[in-house]
Amino acid sequence: MIRSLTAALLAALLSFTALAQDAPHTIEMRVDGLVCAFCAQGISKKLGKLDATQEVLVNLEKGMVAVALKPGQMLSDATLREVLTDAGYTVQGIEHSAETLDQVRSRLKAAP
């Protein structure tokens, strides 16, 4: 009985971990100085070169940069801040979310 319960718990834990790893993980950054298309090009190239990056979204109108991570991958705030600072911009805030990049794109476009 105990053995069965333990096995069930382990299976639940493993599937939860697998689900968590498959869940989308997007990091949004509010960036000052983001006004020209060249800025967007440079940032997109730099963030896109990171191993954990799946896709990058730059929204000039909202001053936002979003990075979708590959499943199971992680990027620290410090790393992201360093990349943006080295590219010549000022990061004002970083937020993590479980939205997909398409959801973030739609939300930013809909925002006033």
Next chain:
Amino acid sequence: MSLIRCFGVLACLLPAAAFAKPIAYQGGTAVMGEYGAGNMQEFQVFYAPSYRWSLGAAHLRLDDEDQTFSRDISYVRGNLLLKRWNLPRAQANVFAWGGVGSASGDGFEGHKAAWNAGGQADYETLRVYASARTDWQYAQDAFSHRIDTVQLGWAPYAHDWDRLATWFVLQGRTYTGGLYEDVEPAALVRLFRNGSWGAAWVDAGVTADGKLQTMFMLNF
């Protein structure tokens, strides 16, 4: 009309004063070409190891307005970002540059060592752009030419990076050293587009004399 007066008139026409940066972004290569109304033609290539500086080479041809003399100057140049202000939905920069090369032309024999120095201050949002720029070309006992340019740009819509950006630009330019008398005003349309290959812009327009003023820039 002085350049300052011309700038003042342009500033009255638009809510703010804007343009091409000698350093695009870290790891970026910029290729630029300009045809300036028959008085100047320039082709430049710069690579930026950092967003703070870039290095490159260029060729500049200068012709006076009466087509009585010309200069051909090939040079290498370093560009430095002296100061950047990152603001919410805006950016301002101050750049300086300097270089050395070789010049040939009318009024002096053979090739001469030529020096160049300059600077630019700019301010940009998604809708307005303003820049003031100065370029000085010098060869001892041969020539000294300064080209001062102010630009004011206005975008009819706030572009995002996946959309075509359109700018209307007013430009005022002066030349020294006998290249052109007075201020040379020009009106330009600039189109700007990003792609997976890089970014490109092209602008074209006319001066008050009806001459072509055009420029392109590629970043990759």
